[in-house]
Amino acid sequence: MTRIIQGFLKFRDKVMPGKKTLFQQLSGGQSPQALFITCADSRINPNLLTQTEPGELFICRNAGNMVPAPGGPVSGESATIEYAIKALKVMDIIVCGHTYCGAMGGLLQPEKVAGLPQVAGWLEHARELREWIDGPGAALPELERLNQVTERNVLLQLEHLRAQPAVAEALAEKKVRLMGWMYRIESGEVQIYDEARKQWACLTEVARQRMGQEIHTGEMPALCKPGGPVNY
Template sequence: MQQLIRGIHQFQTEDFRPLATLFEQLAERQSPETLFITCSDSRIDPNLLTRSRPGDLFILRNAGNIIPLAGGTTSGEVATIEYAVGALGVKDIIVCGHTHCGAMKGLLHPESLTELPAVAGWLEHAATTRRIVTDHYGHLPEDRKLVAAIEENVLVQLEHLRTLPVVASRLRRGDLHLHGWVYKIETGEVFAYDLETQAFVAIAEHAVNGDAEGARRRAATGI
């Protein structure tokens, strides 16, 4: 805790002052162009990863970067997405998974969650991911099966996004784009889902405006 308190003092004296004008503007309104949905994992920092400034990203984080399907109980995730898309008018939504994801490990091994019933219940929003991995990747060794789950889950959650009315309407209008990313913690690399190759490719090779809408339906069964 003392480290965090020292960090606040350092932020106020060293970081805030050069950006004082920006923060004054942000105090009046925010207009982020991107909704960044990722895992709660402490090893991921969306702003550091994208070199973005305060006000650039509207960030939604939870265990497993999960988006509940439309029609269920109203959740904080759905409310956040609705606000970002309907009120703030973001132009892009990124769903970003990551390597070594504990949520995906738990999804593949629900028996490990007997003491975490709330986590187990939450991960049922990714039940489709588990079924896809079981049906198509069951022959793989454990480490590769986890990678498959991480990537497939990003695509499944993109599909879930498309079921939300506010997202579906903007996609129909053509002024909202969906993107699937996977962050590799150990190397700092980011891979984006590419519709043309139906695979995750290094972000440098992926068109910045590549639209991942409908990715799950067109995805191959292999990664």
């Protein structure tokens, strides 16, 4: 706790004065461009990863970057998604998984969460992955299996996201884009799911290509197409 309090004091005395104008503007409201759905893991820092300022990302975090499918009890995730689209008018929604995810480890090895009934119940939001886990994924080496189930979970949660009423409406009206990201803690790289090619690609390379197109055409193309099924 001492470290946390010292951090606040540093923010108040050294950081806040330099950002006074920004926070005065933010006191009047927010207008983030993107909703960033990611894991609660302490190793993930969305603003650090994207180098964004306060007010630029609307962030939703939980164990395993889950998006509960519609039809169940009202969740904080569904309320956050609805608010982001209907009230804040975000243009992009990113679902970001990460390597070495503990939630996905619990999904692969249920015995790890046997004494954590709330966690075990929460992981049911990825139950569709069990067919792969017990089938094709069963023969993979442990780390590869974890990486692949984490990637597949991002795609599954994108499917759940598309089924959310507010998202479905915004997609139909071409008002929002959905993106799947995979953050690699060990290297700092991000992979993005390319729906056209049905494969993961390095965001660094994709961004360079897109930036080149922007310079050439004057228009920045979408990194991911809105809508469309994915294979998880």
